Amino acid sequence: MLKLFEREQLDLEGLSPEQTAIEVRDLxxxxxxxxxxxxxxxxxxxxxxxxxxxxxxxxKSTLIxxxxxxxxxxxxxxxxxxxxxxxRNINHKKxxxxxxxxxxxxxxxxxxxxxxxxxxNVCYGLRLQGxxxxxxxxxxxxxxxxxxxxxxxxxxxxxxxxxxxxGGQQQRLVIARALALKPSILLLDExxxxxxxxxxxxxxxxxxxxxxxxxxxxxxHNMQQAARVSDYTAFLHQGELVEYSDSDTLFTMPDKKQxxxxxxxxxx
Amino acid sequence: xxxxxVRQFLSxxxxxxxxxxxxxxxxxxxxxxxxxxxxxxALRGSDYFWPRPVHSLTYTDMxxxxxxxxxxxxMGKVSSQYSAGIERLWLIRYSDAAYPFGNQLxxxxxxxxxxxVAKEAADILLSDGTRVFAKPxxxxxxxxxxxxxxxxxxxRLQVDALQQDIEQIRTQYLAPIHRRxxxxxxxxxxxxxxxxxxxxxxxxxxxxxxxxxxxxxxEFRLNVQFSDGLPFAIALNELDQLNYTGxxxxxxxxxxxxxxxxxxxxxxxxxxxxxxxxxxALFGTVLMIFVMTILVTPFGVMAAIYLNEYAPDNSxxxxxxxxxxNMAGVPSIxxxxxxxxxxxxxxxxxxxxxxxxxRLPAPTMGTPGVxxxxxxxxxxxxxxxxxxxxxxxxxxxxxxxxxSYALGATKLETIWHTILPxxxxxxxxxxxLAIARAAGEVAPLMLVGAVKFAPNLPFDGEFPYLHLDRxxxxxxxxxxxxxxxxxxxxxxxxxxxxxxxxxxLVVFVLNILxxxxxxxxxxxxxxxx
Numbered sequence: 168m169l170k171l172f173e174r175e176q177l178d179l180e181g182l183s184p185e186q187t188a189i190e191v192r193d194l195x196x197x198x199x200x201x202x203x204x205x206x207x208x209x210x211x212x213x214x215x216x217x218x219x220x221x222x223x224x225x226x227k228s229t230l231i232x233x234x235x236x237x238x239x240x241x242x243x244x245x246x247x248x249x250x251x252x253x254x255r256n257i258n259h260k261k262x263x264x265x266x267x268x269x270x271x272x273x274x275x276x277x278x279x280x281x282x283x284x285x286x287x288n289v290c291y292g293l294r295l296q297g298x299x300x301x302x303x304x305x306x307x308x309x310x311x312x313x314x315x316x317x318x319x320x321x322x323x324x325x326x327x328x329x330x331x332x333x334g335g336q337q338q339r340l341v342i343a344r345a346l347a348l349k350p351s352i353l354l355l356d357e358x359x360x361x362x363x364x365x366x367x368x369x370x371x372x373x374x375x376x377x378x379x380x381x382x383x384x385x386x387x388h389n390m391q392q393a394a395r396v397s398d399y400t401a402f403l404h405q406g407e408l409v410e411y412s413d414s415d416t417l418f419t420m421p422d423k424k425q426x427x428x429x430x431x432x433x434x435x
Numbered sequence: 436x437x438x439x440x441v442r443q444f445l446s447x448x449x450x451x452x453x454x455x456x457x458x459x460x461x462x463x464x465x466x467x468x469x470x471x472x473x474x475x476x477a478l479r480g481s482d483y484f485w486p487r488p489v490h491s492l493t494y495t496d497m498x499x500x501x502x503x504x505x506x507x508x509x510m511g512k513v514s515s516q517y518s519a520g521i522e523r524l525w526l527i528r529y530s531d532a533a534y535p536f537g538n539q540l541x542x543x544x545x546x547x548x549x550x551x552v553a554k555e556a557a558d559i560l561l562s563d564g565t566r567v568f569a570k571p572x573x574x575x576x577x578x579x580x581x582x583x584x585x586x587x588x589x590x591r592l593q594v595d596a597l598q599q600d601i602e603q604i605r606t607q608y609l610a611p612i613h614r615r616x617x618x619x620x621x622x623x624x625x626x627x628x629x630x631x632x633x634x635x636x637x638x639x640x641x642x643x644x645x646x647x648x649x650x651x652x653x654e655f656r657l658n659v660q661f662s663d664g665l666p667f668a669i670a671l672n673e674l675d676q677l678n679y680t681g682x683x684x685x686x687x688x689x690x691x692x693x694x695x696x697x698x699x700x701x702x703x704x705x706x707x708x709x710x711x712x713x714x715x716a717l718f719g720t721v722l723m724i725f726v727m728t729i730l731v732t733p734f735g736v737m738a739a740i741y742l743n744e745y746a747p748d749n750s751x752x753x754x755x756x757x758x759x760x761n762m763a764g765v766p767s768i769x770x771x772x773x774x775x776x777x778x779x780x781x782x783x784x785x786x787x788x789x790x791x792x793x794r795l796p797a798p799t800m801g802t803p804g805v806x807x808x809x810x811x812x813x814x815x816x817x818x819x820x821x822x823x824x825x826x827x828x829x830x831x832x833x834x835x836x837x838x839s840y841a842l843g844a845t846k847l848e849t850i851w852h853t854i855l856p857x858x859x860x861x862x863x864x865x866x867x868l869a870i871a872r873a874a875g876e877v878a879p880l881m882l883v884g885a886v887k888f889a890p891n892l893p894f895d896g897e898f899p900y901l902h903l904d905r906x907x908x909x910x911x912x913x914x915x916x917x918x919x920x921x922x923x924x925x926x927x928x929x930x931x932x933x934x935x936x937x938x939x940l941v942v943f944v945l946n947i948l949x950x951x952x953x954x955x956x957x958x959x960x961x962x963x964x
Contacts, residue, residue: 235841237837237840237841240836240840242748264845265843265844265845266843268840268841269842272841272842273841275837275838277834279832279837279838281838281853282856282961283856291842291844291852292843292844295843295844296843328959341838344838345842348843
């Protein structure tokens, strides 16, 4: 109960632009004929952890992928509405995707390190940006691995293949890979669903550290996880944003019947 | 009666054992066929190198006259329509005063009076590829005739030294003078100009020196005797090898065979591809395959990347894919005709007109050559590379691509840094298949550049060192040529099999190299996936 009072509550409706990391306005998304997201409006606060929950297929992974426009890779996807990050609408057709994706990092459900050395994995994004100086890369790799709490485990074998790491280490490596680019937002798409409970706990603690540096948006199936780690939670149902408030309120006194049904396990 | 079913006759267990035994039978049949092919080629091919003892033979000819010769007995039985009822026909290659450089003889068993290994006789290989079977008697040296055979080694060393002197004079003195004389000719200098006269005088001086040296060399001779006692002289500068094959034990024979293998790999063909080595053909084959690999890999990989990553998923792409697969089934001679018509005559002809018009009508690029052959082979093997590369590209997990895009990589960067490395084992598979196919093709090559005998290698010390416009020799063409050799001439027939063996070895070695490379790439990029 003590924890409940520690959390400083923000008014999600009245967030000032300085406090907002992502502002979503009237977002609609279709895959071909299928209408996946309906009129989403939400403001995601800076340096907080926001969780997206909902049944499988409700569109939460699609929503998170809108924030770095990964949906562009899917054929026939049509997006309308605005997503404002750092003062600009990223849905604009002239948006520089390379820049956007270096500002908005993403971690996927299953660890996907590249089949190269640990060092090269962390450098991948930096090298794409044209950074070649060894010292600069070394510093960035060390910093990113420290931030992802992986440095102590891999500092003696930076040039071994990343495929030799365990699942949890691989996932932290992927987080480090994203952090190397110093993103302002980190999107985590069910980052722990392929990991064991202990590793999951480790990653959750890591998230608590990381929110000092960047905004975190996490998609999760695990409601305990959402309640544990997130400051704010959004519940999506069939492509609509049903309820969005601070996690304590949402999990203890949900406004909507649908939310209550979901979090009490009546469906989903 | 119900429908006919295999269950009525065989139980489940029987069906299984039936399928297994049928499969095993087919597999073992294949294995037996492979072993037979390899065995025949290896057996007949090694005959080219394995020294046969020289026999002394006494036989009666049709008229009843008796002859004594030295010769070698061919392996195997000679079958012909006359052989019915006769125990065995003997195939013998012999030397006598009438045919010092060898002749064939087919004898029936009753005609042979006497046949025994002649330890005193030698198998003498001359530098032009012919052989003499005779008994060495003595060595002639300048001023000292009929020296004992122990002087042979020393005499050969002296001959070698003299030959080197001659070569040195030719390259260091005669050739430059000749060149300067030619320059004078071009500048239309008078015949009695002092410079020209001085040069001519020098030229004559050096030439007379060469002549004296040559007469000196000609005085070194090896005197030999045929079986019937008639003498024969062999100039020592023509002598390549001399082996008393009748005296050799297994190790000695192995040594001679090893020498033969080395000569086979490093020397040029002699006697119209019936003797000597196959180095130019080996070099041409490997060079053609390398150039082809360099040409086909980027084209095939780029095409596969387009088809797999960029092409829209519609009927047009499907049609392109079908065309690519069908290209693999086009008979290779069609590609040969295409290469000759399109590359050699059209493209090569255009290049000649645009860049080498001063040399016309003599063609420079508009004539069959190793580059056009490699290009034709590249087209021939392109479908194989495309299909295998696509297979490799399809195996790249989507989440890796997504990971790369999520770090800000563009499509091209993702392909270059992530997709291509992971697909590289697939690409190598394509290259292996392409090499295997290209090394075995002969038909198109004969139209676009491979010849039975090429005077020059496509590689030499003259700028630009690699002459891809030259015609080249190819092992496959050499074998095709060898198949028409007289099958009663044991050596030249076995040369074809030795070339076959070498071609198989080349394909095998290139494949092994590619497989090792693929394994390393797999370990590097596909571990854990």
